[in-house]
Amino acid sequence: MLFEIYSKPPEVHRDAVQKYTQNHPEVHRDAVQKYTQNHPEVHRDTVQKYTQNHPEVHRDAVRKYTQSHPEVHRDAVQKYTQTTQKFIEMLFRNILKTIQKFIEMLLENILKATRKVHRDAVQKYTQSHPEIHRDAVQKYTQSHPEVHRDAVQKYTQSHLEVNREAVRKYTQRHPEVNRKTVKKYVSKNPHVARTKSNKYKEKISEIRLLPWTSKHLSAFKYKPNVDYSMDEIVNLGPRLPCSWCRALKWKDETQGMCCSGGKVQLPNLEPYPEPLHSLLTHQDPLSEHFLSTIHDHREKDIRCGIYPGIKPELISQLQKSLHEHNKYIMDFKAAIDSVPKDQKEFKVVINAERKPFGEHKGRFNAPQTKEVARCHRWTRV
Numbered sequence: 291m292l293f294e295i296y297s298k299p300p301e302v303h304r305d306a307v308q309k310y311t312q313n314h315p316e317v318h319r320d321a322v323q324k325y326t327q328n329h330p331e332v333h334r335d336t337v338q339k340y341t342q343n344h345p346e347v348h349r350d351a352v353r354k355y356t357q358s359h360p361e362v363h364r365d366a367v368q369k370y371t372q373t374t375q376k377f378i379e380m381l382f383r384n385i386l387k388t389i390q391k392f393i394e395m396l397l398e399n400i401l402k403a404t405r406k407v408h409r410d411a412v413q414k415y416t417q418s419h420p421e422i423h424r425d426a427v428q429k430y431t432q433s434h435p436e437v438h439r440d441a442v443q444k445y446t447q448s449h450l451e452v453n454r455e456a457v458r459k460y461t462q463r464h465p466e467v468n469r470k471t472v473k474k475y476v477s478k479n480p481h482v483a484r485t486k487s488n489k490y491k492e493k494i495s496e497i498r499l500l501p502w503t504s505k506h507l508s509a510f511k512y513k514p515n516v517d518y519s520m521d522e523i524v525n526l527g528p529r530l531p532c533s534w535c536r537a538l539k540w541k542d543e544t545q546g547m548c549c550s551g552g553k554v555q556l557p558n559l560e561p562y563p564e565p566l567h568s569l570l571t572h573q574d575p576l577s578e579h580f581l582s583t584i585h586d587h588r589e590k591d592i593r594c595g596i597y598p599g600i601k602p603e604l605i606s607q608l609q610k611s612l613h614e615h616n617k618y619i620m621d622f623k624a625a626i627d628s629v630p631k632d633q634k635e636f637k638v639v640i641n642a643e644r645k646p647f648g649e650h651k652g653r654f655n656a657p658q659t660k661e662v663a664r665c666h667r668w669t670r671v
C-alpha cells in the first residue's frame with residue numbers, strides 16, 4: 291500500500307497526506323510537536339519568517355495575547371520601562387561627569403595661567419619697589435606671628451647651615467643678648483648646665499695633670515695639663531692663729547707681723563663717742579637710716595655733701611662728733627683758724643713725721659700721695 295502511494299505522482303501523495311491529516315489531526319499535532327522539540331531552531335526560523343511575511347497576523351496574535359494576559363503585558367512593559375529609565379540615568383550621569391571633568395580642567399588651566407601672570411607681575415613690582423615689599427612683609431609678619439614662626443622653622447630645618455651661620459654672626463654682634471639668653475636657659479634648665487659642667491669635669495679629670503716644674507715665663511704660657519694649684523708658690527696652706535694675739539697668719543709670716551711674740555699689747559677699745567654709740571646700737575631714732583647708709587659704697591660722696599636723700603640732722607650729729615673726738619679734725623680746724631680771714635687761697639701741708647701728743651705713730655700715718663694731691667689746695671668758702 292505504502293509503495294503504491296510513493297510510486298504515484300507527488301500531487302497524489304500530497305492529497306493523501308492532507309486527507310490523513312484531516313482524519314487524524316491528533317497524529318499530525320503529535321508529529322509536529324515532536325519535530326518542533328527536536329528542531330527548535332527550525333521552528334524559530336519558521337515562526338520568524340511567518341511573522342515577517344504576515345505582520346498583521348502576528349500583531350493580532352500579540353493583541354489577543356495581551357488582552358487575555360494583561361498582567362504578563364504589564365510586567366513586560368514595566369521591566370522595559372525600568373530598564374530604559376536606568377539606561378537613561380546612567381547615560382546622563384556619565385555625561386555630567388565628563389562635563390564636570392572638562393570644566394575642572396578648564397578652570398585649573400585658567401587659574402594656572404592667571405597665577406603665573408599674577409606672580410610675574412608681583413615679582414616685577416617687588417623688584418622695582420623693594421621698600422614697599424619690605425614694609426608689607428614686616429606688617430604681615432607682625433600681624434601673623436605664628437605664620438612667620440612656622441615659615442622660619444621650616445626654612446631653618448631645610449637650611450641648617452644658613453641658620454647656624456646667621457646665629458654665629460648675630461652672637462658675635464650681640465654678645466650681651468647671647469649671654470642673657472644662655473643665663474636664662476641655664477636657670478630654666480639647670481640639669482642641662484649641670485650635665486655640661488659634669489662632662490667638662492670628667493674631661494679635665496681624664497687629663498693627667500703634671501707638676502709645675504718649668505717656671506720660666508710660665509705667666510705667658512698657660513698649660514691646662516699643669517696642676518698649678520698644688521705648687522707651694524700658689525698653695526700657701528692654712529692660716530694659723532698667733533698664740534698670743536690670735537691674729538691669723540700664713541706659716542712663713544714672722545712674729546713681727548703681729549704682736550712680736552706678745553711684746554705689743556693693744557689697749558682695749560674704748561666705747562664709741564656719742565652719738566655714734568647710740569646710732570650703732572639702735573638707741574637713736576636715726577639708727578636704721580644711719581646703719582643702712584654706712585654700708586653704702588658712695589660714702590665719700592656723702593662726706594662731700596652731694597649725696598641726695600641723706601638726712602641733714604644725721605650729718606650734723608656726725609660732724610659734731612668728729613669735731614669733738616677726731617684729732618685730725620681738731621688740728622685741721624686749728625690750722626684753718628690760724629689763717630687770716632681775708633686770705634682766699636692757702637696750702638695745708640700734712641707732715642708724716644708729726645703725730646698728736648701721747649699717741650702711737652702708726653695710728654696717724656700720712657695719707658698716700660694721691661690722697662694728698664687731691665686735697666692739698668683749699669679755698670675758703
Ligand SMILES: [Zn+2]
Pocket residue numbers: 532533534535536537548549550551552
Ligand atoms: Zn701675735
